[in-house]
Amino acid sequence: MRALTWHGTHDVRVDTVDDPEIVNPRDAIIKVTSTAICGSDLHLYDGVIPSLKPGDILGHEFMGEVVETGSGSTLKKGQRVVIPFTISCGGCFHCKVQQYSACENSNPAEKQDLSAALYGQPMSALFGYSHLTGGYSGGQAEYVRVPFSDVGPVVIPDHLEDDKVLFLSDILPTGWMAAENADIQPDDTVAVWGCGPVGLFAIQSAILMGASKVIAIDHYPHRLELAKKLGAEVINFRETHVQDALMEMSGGIGVDAVIDAVGMEAHGFAFDNMLEVVKQKVGIGADRAHALRMALMAVRFGGKVSVPGVYGGMTDKFPTGAMMEKGVQLRTGQTHVQKYTAKLLEMIEQDKIDTTFLISHRLPLEEAPRGYKNFKEEQDSWTKVILKPGMAATG
Numbered sequence: 001m002r003a004l005t006w007h008g009t010h011d012v013r014v015d016t017v018d019d020p021e022i023v024n025p026r027d028a029i030i031k032v033t034s035t036a037i038c039g040s041d042l043h044l045y046d047g048v049i050p051s052l053k054p055g056d057i058l059g060h061e062f063m064g065e066v067v068e069t070g071s072g073s074t075l076k077k078g079q080r081v082v083i084p085f086t087i088s089c090g091g092c093f094h095c096k097v098q099q100y101s102a103c104e105n106s107n108p109a110e111k112q113d114l115s116a117a118l119y120g121q122p123m124s125a126l127f128g129y130s131h132l133t134g135g136y137s138g139g140q141a142e143y144v145r146v147p148f149s150d151v152g153p154v155v156i157p158d159h160l161e162d163d164k165v166l167f168l169s170d171i172l173p174t175g176w177m178a179a180e181n182a183d184i185q186p187d188d189t190v191a192v193w194g195c196g197p198v199g200l201f202a203i204q205s206a207i208l209m210g211a212s213k214v215i216a217i218d219h220y221p222h223r224l225e226l227a228k229k230l231g232a233e234v235i236n237f238r239e240t241h242v243q244d245a246l247m248e249m250s251g252g253i254g255v256d257a258v259i260d261a262v263g264m265e266a267h268g269f270a271f272d273n274m275l276e277v278v279k280q281k282v283g284i285g286a287d288r289a290h291a292l293r294m295a296l297m298a299v300r301f302g303g304k305v306s307v308p309g310v311y312g313g314m315t316d317k318f319p320t321g322a323m324m325e326k327g328v329q330l331r332t333g334q335t336h337v338q339k340y341t342a343k344l345l346e347m348i349e350q351d352k353i354d355t356t357f358l359i360s361h362r363l364p365l366e367e368a369p370r371g372y373k374n375f376k377e378e379q380d381s382w383t384k385v386i387l388k389p390g391m392a393a394t395g
């Protein structure tokens with residue numbers, strides 16, 4: 001089959017690789033109909049997540065048709081399914097308390113050492129996201145093996161087209177959980193750093209949860225425009241002093257809740273960020289935490305900090321004083337996708353959530369390398385790229 005494979009920093013290729021096979025009874029094989037490139041994939045593309053190997057198949061946002069099932073799968077051939085990016089067994093302590101992204105059984109023992117050393121305990125497995133998280137092949141491919149297929153997959157009714165439901169695999173639940181983690185109350189002012197797909201869905205979710213004012217921060221005009229259309233007020237950090245503006249917009253006390261939807265590759269020429277760009281390049285200090293620092297400065301005393309943005313290692317000059325003295329509540333994490341899919345699917349069916357407004361490009365899988373390059377270099381207009389394995393080349 002054809003699949004998007006990683007070969008080094010900024011080097012991804014579509015190669016012919018072996019077809020996946022059923023390995024465990026609970027596996028299923030999915031023929032992929034749609035798969036997306038995520039901001040998280042850019043961290044792999046940029047080489048800032050360790051333990052990828054040349055030839056690894058990327059992709060953790062995908063859906064398709066069930067073509068093969070193991071004896072323990074509850075899926076049926078021909079069903080259309082969206083697959084959560086978190087691989088979860090359903091039976092361990094964490095899965096039972098719906099902390100699916102902390103599953104203890106999905107990351108094989110031989111892959112656990114690095115994450116255990118970094119985080120105290122090993123990570124669970126994710127599709128297509130390095131050997132830290134299990135080394136599972138991802139879904140930017142014609143076919144993919146889905147372990148624990150009796151737990152994660154969401155069966156999709158025929159009348160809902162792929163574009164409407166694909167993002168149940170990650171960014172829609174991620175935006176929702178980001179807003180939930182910000183514990184939004186009806187009168188809250190919420191500031192969101194990053195108007196990529198995750199930030200945009202966090203904005204949409206915060207508004208649905210009743211936030212009275214949402215302020216979106218980015219530097220790309222088109223992305224800010226999308227945030228505005230959702231109902232946010234916007235700040236372009238290249239033009240406006242963000243901290244001053246937020247103080248003014250929050251009546252001088254700081255915002256009630258902040259959401260960092262940027263993560264470990266912040267942009268901008270702020271001194272701390274420039275220093276961290278250099279440190280990241282030479283491999284000392286992996287995370288550029290500029291957006292998180294700004295969020296901690298802007299949140300009010302007693303406010304709420306939610307961090308969907310991915311961080312992987314360590315960072316310096318973390319404002320522990322602002323965090324403690326202000327008594328903030330801080331919540332973060334890889335999304336517990338399976339916890340949210342049923343509710344969000346229902347909201348999509350009821351047209352309460354629009355998932356299609358941010359799709360900017362649909363490309364054949366064969367053109368995935370161009371998709372990565374432009375999603376990275378033309379971020380303003382390339383807001384979300386969907387890859388279609390079955391689509392003819394655009395020439």
Ligand SMILES: NC(=O)c1ccc[n+]([C@@H]2O[C@H](COP(=O)([O-])OP(=O)(O)OC[C@H]3O[C@@H](n4cnc5c(N)ncnc54)[C@H](O)[C@@H]3O)[C@@H](O)[C@H]2O)c1
Nearest residue numbers: 039040194196197198218262263266267308309310334335
């Ligand atoms: N927690 C999870 O489970 C989960 C799931 C999916 C994605 N993520 C993470 O969420 C983050 C965002 O993902 P995405 O797909 O939206 O990515 P993206 O790269 O498309 O968007 C990031 C946005 O942040 C903006 N930005 C950069 N620096 C900024 C700054 N200093 N201030 C304000 N905005 C700034 C960029 O201009 C861009 O628009 C990534 O770190 C991704 O890995 C986390």
Ligand SMILES: [Zn+2]
Nearest residue numbers: 038040061170
């Ligand atoms: Zn993703």
Ligand SMILES: [Zn+2]
Nearest residue numbers: 089092095103
């Ligand atoms: Zn589990």
